[in-house]
Amino acid sequence: MTQNTVARYQKAARPEDLFHGQCQGRASKLDPFKPYLQQQWNEGRTNVWKLYEEIKAVGYPGGYGPVRSYLKPFRKVPGPIGPKPMSPRAVASWILSHPDSLDEVQHHQLKCILGTCPELASLTRHVRSFAIMLARRQGEHLPEWIAAVHGDDLPSLHRFASHLERDLDAAIAGLTLPWNSGVVEGHVNRIKMLKRQMFGRASFALLRRRVLLA
Template sequence: MVGPRPPRTVAGWILTHPDALQETEGLKLKSALAGCPELDALTRHVRSFGQMLTQRQGERLPEWIAAVRADDLPSLHAFASGLERDLAAVAAGLTLPWSSGVVEDHVNRIKMIKRQMYGRAGFALLRKRVLLA
């Protein structure tokens, strides 16, 4: 019998695509899941959500949320509740090919420059750094 696995290790196995796991890791994960039905259910839900995310299957989101609600996983219920607050936007994000990632990158860059400049210079220098960066 092998001792218990560190939670981070098991979480890493759960979050890794099953095809990308080494054979030994897959067997260790399988043995960890066999001992805990809640962890097995969590793994199924996480992998199902990952499939929706990578294959743009946002139309499956309501059925995924219903499946999560059927299991006794309070942390995942909180995540599902957050998704339900703006279900249309989340479903669109999981379905449509467009992304606001480029815009978010620029906003993040500008905020970083603003934090670096806080209390050191006025708006004119901040503007110059943003335009030249």
């Protein structure tokens, strides 16, 4: 596309200004239907064949070619450039963060995103209510939370809730009691590290000695 062509498209105030040539200005069978085609195109209906079928049904006597030729320049008119969509990673971090830790811009953007996706809004509500249970040790609310999750169309979260139901008593205890198995898990990871350092070639006696003296 040459520089003159780009300038012509930029300066065009209406689609008709994009037409040039010896046929410009002549009467066409398509003329009575051009306002309708332009209106439908501006509303986002850009399937040329369907538009042709619509005007054909209401009396357009011509063929498909003139309709395609008339609408072809419309595709070259640059439309408004919207804001760059947020990445899934950024949206996920906002959902997993405490609402008070988000600034005003992030809070507004997240609100707009949740307003356009009811499923994501439901997911956010369940995630934050679970975080409240975890922070405030309100494990007694876990059965109610699981029931609410199963009531929404969120298959991925359903699997998580089903896993909690398999050992519900332990899950409730973990969300209620101040004790946890973190210390035990730390010792297990330390022993595994020592075992990997020896590449499985040393005896159990040496491993026992290293664990006791570490």
